[in-house]
Every structure is written in structure tokens, then in C-alpha cells.
Amino acid sequence: MSRKSLSYIILWMLTMLLLTGCSEKVVNDRNDREAQIHVSADLADIGDVKQLDRFILTISARDMKTIGVRLDLVRGYLEATVKVPVGPQRRFVVEALDVNGTVIYRGETVSDVDAAKEMVIEISLFPVVPLLKLSPLYPSVPENFYFGLSLKAYNIVNLNTIGFQIYDDQPYLTSASGQLDNSLSGIATLTILDLYPPGFSVSATDPSGLIVDDSGYVTLATIYYLSDTVINEVDTARCFIDPISLTDAAGNQMPIPEIVVESSHVEIYKPAYYAVGYWPMEVDTIIPDAIYDISGNELHGTAFGTSYDIGPRGTARYFDGIDDYIEIPDDALLDIADEITIAFWILIDAQTGTGAIISKGDSDRGFNYHMDFTTSAVSADVTFSFVFGPPPVHTYQTTAPINNNEWHHVTLAFKYGRPSSAQWLIDGQAVDGFWSGGDGTARPIENDNALQVGRGVDGTGGYLFGGLDEVLISDVYLYDPRIKTAQPQ
Numbered sequence: 057m058s059r060k061s062l063s064y065i066i067l068w069m070l071t072m073l074l075l076t077g078c079s080e081k082v083v084n085d086r087n088d089r090e091a092q093i094h095v096s097a098d099l100a101d102i103g104d105v106k107q108l109d110r111f112i113l114t115i116s117a118r119d120m121k122t123i124g125v126r127l128d129l130v131r132g133y134l135e136a137t138v139k140v141p142v143g144p145q146r147r148f149v150v151e152a153l154d155v156n157g158t159v160i161y162r163g164e165t166v167s168d169v170d171a172a173k174e175m176v177i178e179i180s181l182f183p184v185v186p187l188l189k190l191s192p193l194y195p196s197v198p199e200n201f202y203f204g205l206s207l208k209a210y211n212i213v214n215l216n217t218i219g220f221q222i223y224d225d226q227p228y229l230t231s232a233s234g235q236l237d238n239s240l241s242g243i244a245t246l247t248i249l250d251l252y253p254p255g256f257s258v259s260a261t262d263p264s265g266l267i268v269d270d271s272g273y274v275t276l277a278t279i280y281y282l283s284d285t286v287i288n289e290v291d292t293a294r295c296f297i298d299p300i301s302l303t304d305a306a307g308n309q310m311p312i313p314e315i316v317v318e319s320s321h322v323e324i325y326k327p328a329y330y331a332v333g334y335w336p337m338e339v340d341t342i343i344p345d346a347i348y349d350i351s352g353n354e355l356h357g358t359a360f361g362t363s364y365d366i367g368p369r370g371t372a373r374y375f376d377g378i379d380d381y382i383e384i385p386d387d388a389l390l391d392i393a394d395e396i397t398i399a400f401w402i403l404i405d406a407q408t409g410t411g412a413i414i415s416k417g418d419s420d421r422g423f424n425y426h427m428d429f430t431t432s433a434v435s436a437d438v439t440f441s442f443v444f445g446p447p448p449v450h451t452y453q454t455t456a457p458i459n460n461n462e463w464h465h466v467t468l469a470f471k472y473g474r475p476s477s478a479q480w481l482i483d484g485q486a487v488d489g490f491w492s493g494g495d496g497t498a499r500p501i502e503n504d505n506a507l508q509v510g511r512g513v514d515g516t517g518g519y520l521f522g523g524l525d526e527v528l529i530s531d532v533y534l535y536d537p538r539i540k541t542a543q544p545q
Contacts (some may be wrong), residue, residue, distance in 0.1 A: 066495035090139040091171045096133040097127065097150045097163060097179045101323065107318060107405050109155045113138070117146050142171045149169045150179045160183055176532055183210040183316075186272070188220070190297050190320035193278070199228075199286045199324055204278040205295055206237075212302070213272040216260050219300040223253035226293040228324070240267060240498040246277055254279075255300065262303050281297060283324045290325040323356035328352065330397075330534055332389050333507075335382075335527045337373045339364045347373075347382050347509075349373035352504050357509070368463045375510045377411065377521025382509035390416060391502035395533040396425055399467040402458055403523035404429060404438050412517035413440075414527070415508040419517075422446035422501035425529075427468065431460060440480070441492070442468045446501055450494030452478045454487055463523075477533065507513050 081265040087258040095113055106273070110133050115123040120141045127150065140146060146169050152161035161181040169175065173243065183189070193204040205222070209215065222231065240258070244267045249255030258276045260267045263481040268274040296319045302310035328334045331351035340346045344364070347357035361380035362373045384390070398414060410430045417423030426443040438456030443449045458464055464483055471477040475496030480487040505513055509527065510520040 058288050074449045074452040083330035089142045089171050091142055091169050091175060093138050093140045093169065093177055095127070095134075095136045095138060095148060095177045095179065096148070097181055107154065108152045108160060110153050112151050112153065114149045114151070115140055115146055116149075117141075118141060119143055120146075136356030140169050144168045148177050148179060150181060152181060158186070185316050186211045186314055187316040187318060188212075188297055188299055189318035190222070190279075190295055192320050192322045195324075195332070196285060196323040196325060199283050199326060202280055202282050203322060204235075204280050204332045205320055205322075206278050207267060207276045207297065209274050209276060211272040212268060212310075213270075214266065215268045215272065215274070215310070216264070216266060216305045216307075217257065217301070217303040218267075218276065219249065219257040219258075219302075221249075221251055221253050221254065221255045221298045221300060222279050222295060223298065224281070224293055224295045224412045226291065226324075228286060228291075229293055229295075230282045230284070231279070233280045235278045235280070237277055239275055243267065251461070253298075259303075260305075263307075266305055275422060286326065289329045290323055292321050292323055294319060294321045318440065328531045330530045331528050332392070332531050333384065333527075333529045335384075335473050335509075336369065337364070337367065337371055337525050337527065339371045347384070349384075352391055353387075355384055355387055355389065355507075357382050357507070362510070365523075367403075367523060368465075369526050372401070372403075372523045373510075374523045375520040377405070377519050379519065381511040381519065384507040384509070386504050386506050390507055390531070391424060392531045393472065393500060393502065395469075395471050395531060396500075397469045397532060397534040398425065398427060398442070398469065398528070399465070399530075399534075400527040401463055401465050401523075401525035402429075404520075405430065405522045410518045411520045411522075412508065412510065412512040413524070414529075415505075415512040415517060415522060417444075417501055417503050417505055418513040419447065421503060423449060424500045424502050426512065426517070428512075429481060432457065440468075440482075442470065442478070443474070443493075444500045445494065448493065450496050450498050451492045452489050452496060453481050453492040454482070454489050456487065458482055463525075467534075470496075471533050473497060 078496050111127040113125050113127050113136050125136055125138055127136045145166055147166050149164040151159045153159055162184045163179040163181040165179055167177060187210045189208050191206045193206060197203040234246055234256050244258050244260050247257040249257055258267060297317055299312050299315060304310055328351045333349045333355040334351040335347055335349055345359045347359055348357040362375055364371050364373055410428055413427045415426040417426060423444050429438050429440050431438050438460050439457050440454045442452045467481040469479045477487060478496060480489045
């Protein structure tokens with residue numbers, strides 16, 4: 057071979073190597089691009105997470121290797137941050153397994169992954185096995201409180217009748233009553249069985265009828281308990297279900313061992329336990345303007361004006377709607393960043409316009425939290441709003457008004473940054489709300505303003521004309537602090 061020919065061959069080989077290297081670099085640059093994805097699964101509907109052993113996230117697609125990671129349990133959510141190759145149709149699957157490796161809950165969603173934006177994937181979990189579960193209506197309740205446990209069946213097809221007992225592990229709980237779910241009205245009956253622990257039976261009114269839908273799902277009943285005074289600041293009460301019998305539409309007994317049974321637990325706490333501040337509005341006859349905090353944090357305040365009279369819980373403070381208010385000096389404990397619950401008893405006298413109830417912040421810099429009300433000139437009905445964030449603020453408002461000139465217990469619970477977590481409860485009942493301003497994704501504005509009760513800073517937002525009692529602020533998402541005082545009918 058001539059030297060010239062050899063030179064051409066070497067040149068050709070070098071050229072091909074360079075081209076191949078460039079080609080590989082382009083392919084890898086395209087396929088190896090990754091986006092950081094935050095995956096979150098809500099465990100709110102799982103009665104007792106301790107019965108589950110592990111939680112697995114799997115991410116797959118046709119053009120990528122399957123990714124599998126464990127999820128961490130963080131404040132009631134399953135969380136994971138994962139790097140995922142950019143591309144379309146990424147399938148995200150979350151599975152909850154028991155100690156035997158059986159998948160009990162599963163949830164999935166499909167989403168495109170774009171490197172140009174941060175992404176949060178939220179997944180809901182549902183049972184995938186025949187399952188009976190107790191779900192507390194509220195995860196935490198105060199002592200001396202009636203609370204309910206909802207009994208649900210999943211994936212139990214062809215069910216006509218079920219008999220069961222409910223028992224607990226605490227001496228201070230008393231079973232009060234059972235109530236058939238509204239979805240079964242006219243379809244089934246609830247019977248109290250002469251058993252101890254308490255027993256109940258739900259059966260279809262048609263001997264060959266069904267109490268479940270085609271998938272085997274039904275909410276059967278709510279079992280109510282009364283909590284007596286607890287010994288500790290907070291106790292955990294575990295409640296269990298023991299199925300006695302299951303009968304299908306043909307009258308045949310169904311095998312109970314095949315049913316997964318999920319227990320539940322409820323925290324019972326003393327009123328001030330979870331409070332950052334808890335002001336019962338009781339009067340000190342020696343220093344009548346003193347507003348005492350009984351949470352243990354000593355966030356005491358001063359009343360400017362106001363009068364006192366009988367309220368729903370002992371003494372209540374009354375505001376004239378002109379210049380009466382309460383001020384609590386600024387404290388780092390009042391700067392709430394993650395979760396918040398605000399609760400109070402309120403009486404609003406007939407008036408038209410807007411009045412502030414509680415406020416931490418101002419309209420110039422924004423709010424850590426602020427609550428006010430609006431009355432209608434036509435009906436004198438009242439709607440409530442929760443406000444936070446920088447200007448323009450984010451506002452979560454009640455959908456339906458309540459009657460004026462009556463005492464009502466109002467609760468707002470919210471996890472900052474999670475718009476869907478916002479929840480109103482009025483007189484112990486969940487009330488719909490909507491974001492009338494913003495979308496609820498802003499961060500709260502921590503500030504050095506004093507906490508105002510009955511007005512906003514310098515009177516902005518209007519003054520309250522009415523009464524307040526049992527005002528509570530918590531940095532925990534309680535959902536239902538001290539709501540009802542009477543047994544459900």
C-alpha cells in the first residue's frame with residue numbers, strides 16, 4: 057500500500073471517529089436531560105398508616121429505564137424528589153404495601169416531563185384489595201367532644217348485609233350512637249346489635265339487593281363516640297372494627313378472612329395543647345382589660361374598649377363596631393409559616409359591610425394571616441374570608457352565607473402552599489369555600505405587627521360589631537378544634 061493511500065485511510069478513520077463521537081454526544085444530550093420532579097401522595101384517607109410497611113414510587117415510560125424509589129412520610133404526605141428524564145407520557149405509580157408485600161393501596165397518574173419548569177405530581181391512593189376501614193371524620197378532637205368514625209367498604213362485591221363490632225383501647229371513650237350513611241337512605245337499614253363491644257348491622261331492604269356499587273364500594277355508617285376528660289395533654293385512641301358476618305345477595309356467607317381490616321386512631325387533646333395562643337375571653341375583675349392566653353405561651357393582650365357578657369363558653373367579649381379592639385404584642389410564635397388553624401366563637405350583629413376578626417399583617421406589606429367577614433345589605437347573612445400573602449393577597453372565602461345575629465363556631469385550617477388543603481368548618485360542619493383572590497400558592501408574610509382582634513392594623517378592614525369567645529390560633533393543621541357540644545342526631 058502506498059504512503060498516500062495509507063494517509064487517506066487514516067484520515068477517513070479519524071473523520072469517522074470524530075463523527076461518531078459527535079453523534080453520541082448529541083444523542084446523549086437529548087436523552088440524558090432530566091427534570092427534578094416532586095411527587096406527593098396524600099394519606100388523609102388511610103385510617104392507620106402504621107398497618108402499612110412501605111411505600112414505593114415507580115416511574116416508567118417506553119423510552120426510559122424504570123425508576124423505583126421509596127417515599128418518605130412527611131406530615132401526613134408521602135414525599136419524594138426524583139430526577140426524571142424529560143419526555144412525554146411518564147407514568148407515576150405509588151403503591152402502599154403491608155409487611156407481607158401485598159399491595160393494599162395504589163394510585164397512578166401520567167404526565168409529560170418538561171425540563172423548563174418545576175413540577176409537582178400529586179397522586180391519590182385507593183384500596184386495591186377487599187377492605188373494611190374506619191376513617192375518622194377529624195383526626196384530632198378535644199376532650200369532652202362527640203366525634204365520628206366513618207365505616208367504608210372497598211372492593212367487596214355483591215354485598216347484601218354486614219354485621220360488625222367496633223371497639224377501642226381507651227377507658228375514656230363511650231360509644232354513643234350509629235347513623236346510616238345518607239347514600240343508603242331508602243336502600244338499607246342500620247340495626248344496633250345487643251353486643252359488647254357495640255355491634256351494628258347494615259342490610260339491604262331488598263333481601264336480594266345490594267348495599268355496594270358495581271366496584272364493591274360503599275360508605276356504610278358513621279359511629280359516634282364521646283370523649284371524656286383525658287389524663288395527658290394529648291392521648292391517642294385507637295379504634296378497631298371486627299366483622300362478624302358478611303352475606304351476599306343470594307344469602308350466602310362470604311369469607312371474612314379474605315377481607316383486609318383497617319383500624320383507625322384519633323388524637324384526644326386538652327383545648328390548649330396545640331395552641332400557639334388560646335384566649336378564652338374570661339374576665340379578670342381586678343384588671344378587666346387584660347386578655348389572658350392559657351396556651352402556656354403567655355401571649356397576653358389588652359382590650360381597648362369592649363365590654364363583656366355571657367357567651368357560649370362562659371364570658372365573651374363584645375365589640376361596638378366603632379373603635380373597640382384587642383391587641384396582642386408581636387411575638388415570634390405568632391409568625392406561622394407552614395400550617396395554621398384559626399378558630400373562634402363569633403356573634404355578628406346586623407350591619408352592612410366588612411369587619412376584621414383577627415389580623416397579623418397590613419395591606420401594604422401583606423399578611424401572615426387575616427380573617428374578616430362581609431354582611432349582605434339585603435339578607436344580613438354573613439360570609440367569611442381568610443387572607444394571606446403579599447399584595448395582591450390570596451383570599452379563601454366561604455361559599456354559602458350563615459345567619460346573622462347568632463353565635464357560630466368558625467374554624468379555618470390551611471397548609472400554606474397547598475390550596476386544596478383549605479377547609480372551613482362552621483358549627484362543626486364542613487363548609488365549601490373557593491379562592492376568590494389568588495390561587496392559594498403564595499407564602500405567608502411574616503411580620504412584626506401586633507396581632508389585632510376585632511380590627512385590622514390602624515382600623516383597616518373595618519371593626520367588628522358583635523362578640524368573640526374562645527379564640528385560638530395554632531401552627532398545626534387541626535381541621536376540627538373544639539367544634540360541637542351536642543351529640544349528632
